Amino acid sequence: MKKLLVLILVLAMSVSLVACGGDNDADTPSNADGEASQKTVYFLTKILGNQYWSVVEQGAKDAAEELGIKLVVTGLANEAEIEKQVQQLQDAVSAKADAIVIGPTDSTALANPVSDAFKSGTPIVIVDTMINTDDYNVAYMTNNVEAGKMAAEEMIERLKKAGVKEDEKAQIAIQIGSSGSQTIIDRLKGFNEYWDANAPESWEVLNNDVKVNDGDISKAVGFTQDFLTTYPDLKGVFGPNNGSTVGFVIGLKESNRKDLAMVGFDFSEEIEEMIRGGEFEVVTIVQKQYLMGYEGVKxxxxxxxGKTPSEKMIDTGVMVVDKDNIDSDEVKQIIDPTGN
Structure with a gap:
């Protein structure tokens, strides 16, 4: 009697499970083993919560929603967590990701891990920062050497607008997020190439005292104060990445140093406020980072x-933003592509 009762209960549960599962799986594609075949892309951002990388992430999320795929986002607390990003990359490969989109925190240290992931057969898309290997499928980023030249051109122009004379001693301070980022290396290369060819001889870039803040805003603000104290002939500051730019903005405002020219990168609330205030001679080079995330996932x-990209390196472009064009439609489309 007990056996009969158990058999009846088992049959009842089986019928119930089939009935519950039927509606949920009706429209879901399945593979040969009967499992859901929804594709999964891993997006390995740099710094979680960073204003710049949040826009890249939003582009990736919008593409994933549009395509109906699963997006797994991982990231770091700061740019010094190189080993953590290596582990995240290896975890994505172990999880059999259909593709990996990564913004390498260190172009050299991530080269071999990315190469290993690529050789495993996982499609690799690089965004924002170049990697020191050819073992990837496609990259979406700024032509950073040219962007660096643009920044130097703007710095020279802003110094002249600020009234700095060509025969006057003038020093330019630089701080960066990471010394291992090819993005930063290329921007500094372009900046110095243009500077050496076009700046007055008495104007000097402090290349022997470039500070590395690891993407830490508090460190970036502290370095700004150090520059202001150490160099009495300081006339300008250059931040080739978002964190460094924000650090310079906060530091200059706290010190009320409106006599300095500033060139930064990317668009944040801090740089927007400084530009709109009109008290500083300031400009920022804005990238199309939303496009990097969006096109990277696609x-x-x-x-x-199995499709092959038409190009391996795709330049997403940049634009100079200052008080004269900050409210233009072209700028709005870049800094707020979703219209939020």
């Missing part, structure tokens, strides 16, 4: 389907 899915 490319990852296309690669997973």
């Amino acid at each position: 490319a990852g899915i296309e690669l997973s389907e």
Whole structure:
């Protein structure tokens, strides 16, 4: 009697499970083993919560929603967590990601891990920062050497507008987020190439005292104060990445040093406020980072389907933003592509 009762209960549960599962799986594609075949892309950002990288992440999320795929986002607390990003990359490969989109925190240290991931057969899309290997499928980023030249051109122009004379001693301070980032290396290369060819001889870039803040805003603000105290002939500051730019903005405002010219990168609330205030001679070079995340995820899915990109390196472009064009439609489309 007990056996009969158990058999009846088992049959009842089986019927119930089939009935519950039927509606949920009706429209879900399945593979040969009967499992859901929704594709998964891993997006390995640099710094979680960073204003710049949040826009890249939003682009990736919007593409994932549009394509109906799963997006797994991982990131770091600061740019010094190189080993953590290596582990995140290895975890994505172990999870059999259909594609990996990564913004390398260190172009050299991540080269071999990215190469290993690529050789495993996982499609690799690089965004924002170049990697020191050819073992990837496609990259979406700024032409950073040219962007650096643009920054130097703007610095020279802003110094002249600020009234700095060509025969006057003038020093330019630089701080960066990471010394291992090819993005930073290329921007500094372009900046110095243009500077050496066009700046007055009495104007000097402090290349022997470039500070590395690891993407830490508090450190970046502290370095700003150090520069202001150490160099009495300081006339300008250059931040080739978002964190460094924000650090310079906060530091200059706290010190009320409106006599300095500033060139930064990317668009944050801090730089926007400084530009709109009109008290500083300031400009920022804005990248199209939303496009990097959006197109990066789309490319990852296309690669997973066996498609080949038409180009391996895709320049997403930059634009100079100052008080004269900050409210233009072209700038708005870059800094707020979703219209929020």
